Amino acid sequence: MDNSLLISLSHQVASYRSMDVIANNLANLSTPAYQREEQTFQEYVTQVAPAEGQTGTQTLSFVQDAGVVRDLTEGRFDTTSAPFDLAIHGKGYFAVQTAQGERYTRNGHFTLDAGGQIVTSNGDPVQGDGGAITITPDDGDIDIAQDGTVSGKNGIIGKIRVVDFANERGLVKEGASLYAANGQSPASADNFTLHSGMLESSNVEPVIEISHMIEVMRAYQATATLTQTQEDLMRQAIDKLGAMPS
Numbered sequence: 681m682d683n684s685l686l687i688s689l690s691h692q693v694a695s696y697r698s699m700d701v702i703a704n705n706l707a708n709l710s711t712p713a714y715q716r717e718e719q720t721f722q723e724y725v726t727q728v729a730p731a732e733g734q735t736g737t738q739t740l741s742f743v744q745d746a747g748v749v750r751d752l753t754e755g756r757f758d759t760t761s762a763p764f765d766l767a768i769h770g771k772g773y774f775a776v777q778t779a780q781g782e783r784y785t786r787n788g789h790f791t792l793d794a795g796g797q798i799v800t801s802n803g804d805p806v807q808g809d810g811g812a813i814t815i816t817p818d819d820g821d822i823d824i825a826q827d828g829t830v831s832g833k834n835g836i837i838g839k840i841r842v843v844d845f846a847n848e849r850g851l852v853k854e855g856a857s858l859y860a861a862n863g864q865s866p867a868s869a870d871n872f873t874l875h876s877g878m879l880e881s882s883n884v885e886p887v888i889e890i891s892h893m894i895e896v897m898r899a900y901q902a903t904a905t906l907t908q909t910q911e912d913l914m915r916q917a918i919d920k921l922g923a924m925p926s
Contacts, residue, residue, distance in 0.1 A: 688907040690742040694721055695900035697745055702893045705884045711856045713755060713767075713786035714882035716889075720746040752848060755881040763822060764790040764798055767878040772842040772869030773859065775807040776800055780854075782807070784843065784866070786880055787857040798830075798840075808838035826873040844869035 698719045708714040724744040727737045757767045766788030768774070773784035783804070790806055793799045796815045798806040805812035808830070815822060819832025828840035843866035845851060851859035 684910050685907060687740060687742055688903045688910070690724075690744070691903040692900060692907070694719075694743040694745060695896050695903065698896045699893065699900070701748060702889050702896065705889050706886065708856050709882055709884050709886060711787070711882050712789050713857050713880040714884065715750045715752060715786075715857070716882070716884045717748045717750055720749055722746045750849060750853075751883055753883045755883040757875060757878045758881050759878050761877045762789075762791075763877065764792065764824075765877055765879050766790060766824065766840070767875045767880040768842060768872050769875060770869070770872035771848070772844050772872040773866075775841045775843050775866065776804040776858075777807055777812065778802075778804045778858075780860075782861070782866075783854065784851065784859045784861065785857050788874075789879055807841045809841055810838060813838040813840065824874060824876040826875070828874050840874065842869040842872055842874070843867060844871075 701717050701719045705716045722744050724742040726740050726742070728740055729737070754769070757769070766774070768786055768788065773786055774788060776783055776785060785800070787800070789801050790798050791801070792815055793803060796817075798813045798815065800806065807813075808828075813830055815830075815832070815837065819834060819837060821833065822837075823831045824840065825831070828842055830837045830840060845861065845864045845866060847864060850862055850864060852862040854860055
């Protein structure tokens with residue numbers, strides 16, 4: 681394949697991948713605590729032999745997919761007034777026990793299950809300093825303090841565990857807002873406040889995402905046009921060569 685076509689193809693693949701990430705961001709616009717993602721790329725430079733009519737080694741620059749990074753900017757807080765909805769202001773993640781082991785999230789949309797445990801919307805128990813936190817009918821109205829202490833009319837019930845990681849970007853995403861530690865050891869977070877009756881919203885800004893989508897579409901169309909032009913030139917050259925008398 682001609683080098684110019686290879687370069688155009690690398691740009692088209694990059695644009696396609698960017699569009700996929702943007703679409704996923706927009707799809708999670710309403711997911712609490714969803715952290716938008718952005719595709720990153722790097723330039724891959726290689727040296728090739730000169731083409732016919734050229735002299736010296738030729739340098740080609742391709743676009744290479746370098747992965748996705750999360751935007752860790754805190755989303756706005758929306759008031760829900762639900763007694764077990766919690767939003768973390770500052771750094772930190774709630775620890776939850778899943779079937780795959782302990783996982784971490786900033787999505788604080790919690791409820792009580794039939795056994796009185798504080799659980800996520802998937803039914804995973806939210807972890808306190810001593811394990812899952814169970815509320816009984818005798819506890820009456822529940823208060824959750826800014827440091828995570830859960831209290832009822834009979835006193836302190838437990839304390840919601842909020843953890844932090846040395847490399848927050850190293851967490852591995854599982855679902856829209858659930859993360860695995862990826863070998864890191866969670867440490868107790870100490871620079872946060874919890875806000876009950878509130879949820880952290882997604883940090884996706886739809887206007888920015890749509891603007892980005894338009895830019896990516898234009899880039900894709902430009903490279904597609906370049907590819908088509910190259911193919912037309914090759915086709916014309918082949919037709920002319922085929923029409924020459926032998």
